[in-house]
Structure formats: C-alpha cells, structure tokens
Amino acid sequence: MIEIKVNTVKGYKVLISKGLICEAGNYVNLISPARKIMVISDEKVAKLYGTKLLSSLEKAGLDACIYPIKVGEKSKNIGTYVQIVRDMAAREYTRKDALIALGGGVVGDITGFVASTYMRGIDFIQIPTTLLSAIDAAIGGKNGIDLPEGKNYVGTFYQPKLVLCDTDTFRDLPNEEKINGIGEGIKYAVLAGGEILEILEKGLDESNEDRFLELCIKYKASVVENDERERGNRMILNLGHTMGHAIEKLSKYTVPHGLAVVKGLYMLITAPGAVALAKHERERIINLIKKYxxxxxxxxxxxxLLSAARNDKKAEPGNKINIVTVKGIGNCELVNLSQDELCRFFGHDPNRKIN
Incomplete structure (x- = not known):
C-alpha cells in the first residue's frame, strides 16, 4: 500500500491499494467518531460498488445508507444539493455523522460541498472510482456546485478526512474514461516533467499505475500545501483549464473534463504567443497528446471561448483573465491578460473558429 500525507491545515492521508472499498469501514472508524454514514454516489457507480461498500461499513458497526444521484455534470447543481441536505435532515444526521463520496469528480465535488455546509461542517471521506478524480478532484479540498453561469460558482475549501484510492475500480473503467484521466495526467506531466512525463511516454498500464497516481497526488499535494485557498501559486494547477472550462461550457458539458483540458493545453502550446516554449519541448508534448x-x-x-472564460472563476477585475502559459516542461507561469491580449496570444480573430 502507498500512503501519502497531505499537510494542509487539517491534514489527511491518501491511501492507494487494491481492495480498499472492502476495508472502508475499518478506516472510517480509525479517523472519525461517526456512527451514521451517508454514501453519495451516482446511479452507475452505486450499482457497481454500493453493496460492497455498505457491507464493509455495516460490518464495522456503522449505520449506512446510499444516496444515488444522476450521472454527469448536470447533477452538480443547487437542486441536487438541496435534495441531499433535506434527506440528511429527515434522517436526523448530526454533526457527529459523516459522508462518503463514492465516484468521480462530480460526486466528490458535491459531497464535499454538502459536508462543508451541513450543520456548518461534518466529516467526509473521498473514495474516487476514476483515474481523473483520484489525481484531481479528490485531492485538495475544493468542493462546489455549478450555476448556469459556470462551473463551481458556489463552493468551499474543505478538506476530506481521508482519501481511499481503490485501484480495483480502475479495472472496470471504459477506455474513454481512462483516457479522460490521462488527459489530466498530461497536465501534470507538463507542470512537473520528470517521471510523470516518462511514465506517460512509455505508456500507462497496471505495472506503473500506482506509481503514476503517487507522483500526481504528491505533486498536487505539494502545491496545495503552500496555497490551500488558491490565492496564488495553486492557480498553476489550472494549466489547460481556462480554455478547457470554456470548451466544456460551450459544449454543454458533452466534452469530458480531461479531453477539454488537453484541448486547452494544445491551444496554449501551439499559439503564436507561446514563443518561450522551445520547439523540441512543444513537439514532445504534442507527441504525447497524439500517443493517446x-x-x-x-x-x-x-x-x-474568451467570453465563456471571462465568466469563469479565473476572471479578474478589469476584464482580465488568468491563464497558465507553458515556457517549458516543468516551467509554467500564471499570467493575467485582457481579452484583446489573449486574442493576440492565440493569434485569432474573435469571430473566427479556432480549427
């Protein structure tokens, strides 16, 4: 088993191993006084792992139930949030009880938001069941729900008590969902370089998956620990996300997050304004994108795209937008540009399609 300590103000551990869902009840008892647990999951994941998780919790003496939500980003809204908290109130959940997020990023985001606001905060545990959520949404304590205006407009910074990455769940992922996670992994490869990049260039498989998870999570943890509430350098983790979130919004969330991030990253490294990026490094990143x-x-x-990005959380006063540029592999920089400056950076007429 791999164990990673995330040293935020309220620190927690991330465990990576097979079979952790079957042991979840014992881990909950170690880190929380809760006797009642609500598991929030989407309908698809609940069918795959819900019974197994409930059995583990009940064997550990916990009173557990599962609350399924519909699959997809469109469930991450204020209506779903209100339904969950009202159900918790009807079941008489107290501050001493806890939640478990069983699923991908949507489930993790809304569960964390419920946990941070129900009775002003209760414990929650993340059990990510996708590669993408394991290296992204489950780590760092950013929680939220979407508004029609954009993703995660209403949210909190609230850390989980524990993250259990049961790698058995990744065996059941369809190929497109694995690729979705690799898209977020490419972001880390560009940010950090080194072994993350080398693993992806070699080819991610079961033999190096645990190590890949460990490296990505440790990298994100190191950034979050120094800027937990995203007031500065944590924004570097938004590489590819400024345009990526805009693409997701314009597609009405039919483009998966990992793919949108890669599209946003590709726009950045091929833009006329990306003059600091050496040709051989640009080609190395492009070849990695092509590999998958x-x-x-x-x-x-x-x-x-820029209008959608301006309505995102990455916008700043003065009609400016935060964007992470790539000066080199392992050398990225947060810059703040106006819409006109971004158009010049990308070399596009505002009325012309990108490609």
Missing amino acids: KFDVTVPYKCGD
Missing part, C-alpha cells in the same frame, strides 16, 4: 489519440479540434470562435 486525443481529438484537439476546437469548433468554437475565439471570442466565444
């Missing part, structure tokens, strides 16, 4: 057969087309006008 990512579709990098962006069928939206530059102006529409």
Whole structure:
C-alpha cells in the first residue's frame, strides 16, 4: 500500500491499494467518531460498488445508507444539493455523522460541498472510482456546485478526512474514461516533467499505475500545501483549464473534463504567443497528446471561448483573465491578460473558429 500525507491545515492521508472499498469501514472508524454514514454516489457507480461498500461499513458497526444521484455534470447543481441536505435532515444526521463520496469528480465535488455546509461542517471521506478524480478532484479540498453561469460558482475549501484510492475500480473503467484521466495526467506531466512525463511516454498500464497516481497526488499535494485557498501559486494547477472550462461550457458539458483540458493545453502550446516554449519541448508534448489519440479540434470562435472564460472563476477585475502559459516542461507561469491580449496570444480573430 502507498500512503501519502497531505499537510494542509487539517491534514489527511491518501491511501492507494487494491481492495480498499472492502476495508472502508475499518478506516472510517480509525479517523472519525461517526456512527451514521451517508454514501453519495451516482446511479452507475452505486450499482457497481454500493453493496460492497455498505457491507464493509455495516460490518464495522456503522449505520449506512446510499444516496444515488444522476450521472454527469448536470447533477452538480443547487437542486441536487438541496435534495441531499433535506434527506440528511429527515434522517436526523448530526454533526457527529459523516459522508462518503463514492465516484468521480462530480460526486466528490458535491459531497464535499454538502459536508462543508451541513450543520456548518461534518466529516467526509473521498473514495474516487476514476483515474481523473483520484489525481484531481479528490485531492485538495475544493468542493462546489455549478450555476448556469459556470462551473463551481458556489463552493468551499474543505478538506476530506481521508482519501481511499481503490485501484480495483480502475479495472472496470471504459477506455474513454481512462483516457479522460490521462488527459489530466498530461497536465501534470507538463507542470512537473520528470517521471510523470516518462511514465506517460512509455505508456500507462497496471505495472506503473500506482506509481503514476503517487507522483500526481504528491505533486498536487505539494502545491496545495503552500496555497490551500488558491490565492496564488495553486492557480498553476489550472494549466489547460481556462480554455478547457470554456470548451466544456460551450459544449454543454458533452466534452469530458480531461479531453477539454488537453484541448486547452494544445491551444496554449501551439499559439503564436507561446514563443518561450522551445520547439523540441512543444513537439514532445504534442507527441504525447497524439500517443493517446486525443481529438484537439476546437469548433468554437475565439471570442466565444474568451467570453465563456471571462465568466469563469479565473476572471479578474478589469476584464482580465488568468491563464497558465507553458515556457517549458516543468516551467509554467500564471499570467493575467485582457481579452484583446489573449486574442493576440492565440493569434485569432474573435469571430473566427479556432480549427
């Protein structure tokens, strides 16, 4: 088993191993006084692992139930949030009880938000069941729900008590969901370089998956520990996300998050304004994207993308937008540009489609 300590203000451990869902009840008893547990999951994941998790919790003497939500980003809204907290109130959950997020990023985000606000805060545990959520949403304590105006407009910073990465769940992922996680992994490869990049270039498989998870999680943890509430350098983790979130929004969330991040990253490294990035490093990143057969087309006008990005949380006063640029592998920089400056950076007329 791999154990990682995340040293935030309220620190916690991330465990990586097979079979952790079957042991979840014992781990909950070690880190929380809760006797009642609500498991929030989506309908698909609940069918796969819900019974197994409930059995583990009940064997550990816990009173557990499961609350399934619909699959997909569209469930991460204020209506779903209100339904969950009202159900908890009806079941008489108290501050001493706890939640478990069993699923991907959508489930993790809304569960964390419920935990941080129900009775002003109760314990919660993350059990990510996708590669993407294991290296991204489950780590760092960012929780939230979406508004029509954009992703995660309403949210909190609230850390889990524990993260259990049961790698058995990754065996059941369809190939497109594995690739979705690799998309987020490519972000880490560009940010950190080194062994993360080398693993992805070699090819991610079961032989190096645990090590890949460990490296990505440790990298994110190291950034979060120094800027837990994202007031500065934590924004570097948004590489590819400024345009990525805009692409997701314009597609009405039909483009998966990991793919959108890769599209956003590809726009950055191929932009005329990316003059600091050496040709051989640009080619290395492009070859990595090609290796996993990512579709990098962006069928939206530059102006529409920038308008969507301006309504995202990455916007700043003065009609400026935060964006992470790539000066080199392992050398990325957060910059703050106006819409006109971004159009010049990308070399596009606002009314012309990207590609």
